Amino acid sequence: MKIQLPKKALVTGAAGFLGSHLCRRLLADGYEVTAVDNLFTGTKSNISDLMDSPRFSFVQHDIILPFWGQFDEIYNLACPASPVHYQHNPVETMKTSVLGMLNIMDLALKTKAKVLHASTSEVYGDPLVHPQVESYWGNVNTIGIRSCYDEGKRCAETLAADYRREYDVDVRMVRIFNTYGPNMHPQDGRVISNFVMQALHDEDITLFGDGLQTRSFQYCDDLIEAMRRYMSLPRETVDAFCAKHGLGAPVINTGNPGEYTIKELAEETLRQIPESKSKLVYRPLPSDDPKRRKPDIALARELLGWEPKVPLKEGLSKTIEYFRAQQIS
Amino acid sequence: MKIQLPKKALVTGAAGFLGSHLCRRLLADGYEVTAVDNLFTGTKSNISDLMDSPRFSFVQHDIILPFWGQFDEIYNLACPASPVHYQHNPVETMKTSVLGMLNIMDLALKTKAKVLHASTSEVYGDPLVHPQVESYWGNVNTIGIRSCYDEGKRCAETLAADYRREYDVDVRMVRIFNTYGPNMHPQDGRVISNFVMQALHDEDITLFGDGLQTRSFQYCDDLIEAMRRYMSLPRETVDAFCAKHGLGAPVINTGNPGEYTIKELAEETLRQIPESKSKLVYRPLPSDDPKRRKPDIALARELLGWEPKVPLKEGLSKTIEYFRAQQIS
Numbered sequence: 047m048k049i050q051l052p053k054k055a056l057v058t059g060a061a062g063f064l065g066s067h068l069c070r071r072l073l074a075d076g077y078e079v080t081a082v083d084n085l086f087t088g089t090k091s092n093i094s095d096l097m098d099s100p101r102f103s104f105v106q107h108d109i110i111l112p113f114w115g116q117f118d119e120i121y122n123l124a125c126p127a128s129p130v131h132y133q134h135n136p137v138e139t140m141k142t143s144v145l146g147m148l149n150i151m152d153l154a155l156k157t158k159a160k161v162l163h164a165s166t167s168e169v170y171g172d173p174l175v176h177p178q179v180e181s182y183w184g185n186v187n188t189i190g191i192r193s194c195y196d197e198g199k200r201c202a203e204t205l206a207a208d209y210r211r212e213y214d215v216d217v218r219m220v221r222i223f224n225t226y227g228p229n230m231h232p233q234d235g236r237v238i239s240n241f242v243m244q245a246l247h248d249e250d251i252t253l254f255g256d257g258l259q260t261r262s263f264q265y266c267d268d269l270i271e272a273m274r275r276y277m278s279l280p281r282e283t284v285d286a287f288c289a290k291h292g293l294g295a296p297v298i299n300t301g302n303p304g305e306y307t308i309k310e311l312a313e314e315t316l317r318q319i320p321e322s323k324s325k326l327v328y329r330p331l332p333s334d335d336p337k338r339r340k341p342d343i344a345l346a347r348e349l350l351g352w353e354p355k356v357p358l359k360e361g362l363s364k365t366i367e368y369f370r371a372q373q374i375s
Numbered sequence: 376m377k378i379q380l381p382k383k384a385l386v387t388g389a390a391g392f393l394g395s396h397l398c399r400r401l402l403a404d405g406y407e408v409t410a411v412d413n414l415f416t417g418t419k420s421n422i423s424d425l426m427d428s429p430r431f432s433f434v435q436h437d438i439i440l441p442f443w444g445q446f447d448e449i450y451n452l453a454c455p456a457s458p459v460h461y462q463h464n465p466v467e468t469m470k471t472s473v474l475g476m477l478n479i480m481d482l483a484l485k486t487k488a489k490v491l492h493a494s495t496s497e498v499y500g501d502p503l504v505h506p507q508v509e510s511y512w513g514n515v516n517t518i519g520i521r522s523c524y525d526e527g528k529r530c531a532e533t534l535a536a537d538y539r540r541e542y543d544v545d546v547r548m549v550r551i552f553n554t555y556g557p558n559m560h561p562q563d564g565r566v567i568s569n570f571v572m573q574a575l576h577d578e579d580i581t582l583f584g585d586g587l588q589t590r591s592f593q594y595c596d597d598l599i600e601a602m603r604r605y606m607s608l609p610r611e612t613v614d615a616f617c618a619k620h621g622l623g624a625p626v627i628n629t630g631n632p633g634e635y636t637i638k639e640l641a642e643e644t645l646r647q648i649p650e651s652k653s654k655l656v657y658r659p660l661p662s663d664d665p666k667r668r669k670p671d672i673a674l675a676r677e678l679l680g681w682e683p684k685v686p687l688k689e690g691l692s693k694t695i696e697y698f699r700a701q702q703i704s
Contacts, residue, residue: 140534
């Protein structure tokens, strides 16, 4: 009888919004999962249902410091991703991206693990090209209040590209556009959680600027599906894809190209929470806030045979259900 | 009798091209100088004439690791700055910029030292705005072969801005455009040293592309003068200047706005080395090579009352003199 041992995965940022969904999916796919999180923005309640699984281990650790172990796959998701959190301590945010990446790359190099790194549409900054393609270099301020996140994430991409070129580390990157769903931090200050929380509490729904700036909203399950497909590809396929498209490193956008204005989102939220007494109010746009973002997902389509499936209405409904349940518990 | 103790300065990258000139100037200005260098691209011969000074100390150290001491002023110049050197080990280049900056900022924070950080025109990448003003955010590839330098330097600026905003560190930055002069590394692969070395050795002078891309060439003494003036300003002056110009951090361009094509430089070099048998030859442009760079120095003019004084002809003559002497010795 041949015994097939489960593959081992390390997930950093595992108790966060996306990390918790990824852990759940990896367990469902038969993996043994080591979940690392410093619990700064992540919370154990996001993964409490996984704690009893014999294939799941949680380690409270900050990836600014090295972490060691033998894994087949590493998913590097650690970093506060919302302005209210990453601006709390900008220097630590930068360290999480840069020192975290150095630690993950050194681990991958020494143990031959395959890595998926969660990059972000923020590397495009306030884009001058629309929709954003992977070959666009971005428009980012180095010395502004968002820079700690944007430049840290850009720097992490550079490190990934160089570890791949110089040391042959098998690292793949996704640039994640706005993503939402259950397990979002209710106080992360981002638009969907803000609107839902405000609507549930009958508070004014705050729109910044004229509310006509657009965003793309990707439901979390769509992203996790893209990540898993990406990691299941043989290395040669990924390398050939980079060569074909002249990519300096395997980096693909994942997001939902459907565009909604912030105002439309607010209105849909109120439609789905009909009992809400909330009203729309307008506030000035914060400094360096990107005006418009929309992913070009042609590369992800081609490489992964993937595209987002969950419509905003449906995803928003599941998200509202989650936040409602949080209110009660 | 009142004894005035000399001010203490730390210079990182002190045995490099610019560091060595800065050390000489600080000694002339009465400072006690601690010169730190890992001697990767710097060389002791650049500072051998300073070794006997009782106010000069050399420490072989890599600023990837912390360095500690009590200084009034820190000049952070450490980082290989030419592609041939910084691409030798891209991950170490990134670490020098980022971990080096973290170490310098921590030192400055704990000891209340004032910092001048040597940033670079490379933060503008392949600029879409011409000439480059400090408010321009740049056009940089995160995953290309130059990214380790460009993104590392961008990240260092972000760290400086955040240490200043969050921890009140008095850090000032110059974005240095092409600078040349004696003590340049003869094999740094940059255009002036290349041309002079090729001309002195009767080798073909290689122009990349059509040779019509322009560069600005700043003589080293002009830059050192700008650095010293910048550091002599009271903090309030610098802070007020940032507020006036809406700068997220004190960062000013230093360079010579006089534009020359690479071809003109080659021709002037041959004029000054009349005995050379070299000929001009053309080679393809390397990937990501910036086509055009020219500093807007209005901010430096206003803040420092400074502008470059040394014409290319004169600076080139001194540089050729230096390289000639190197050939003989």
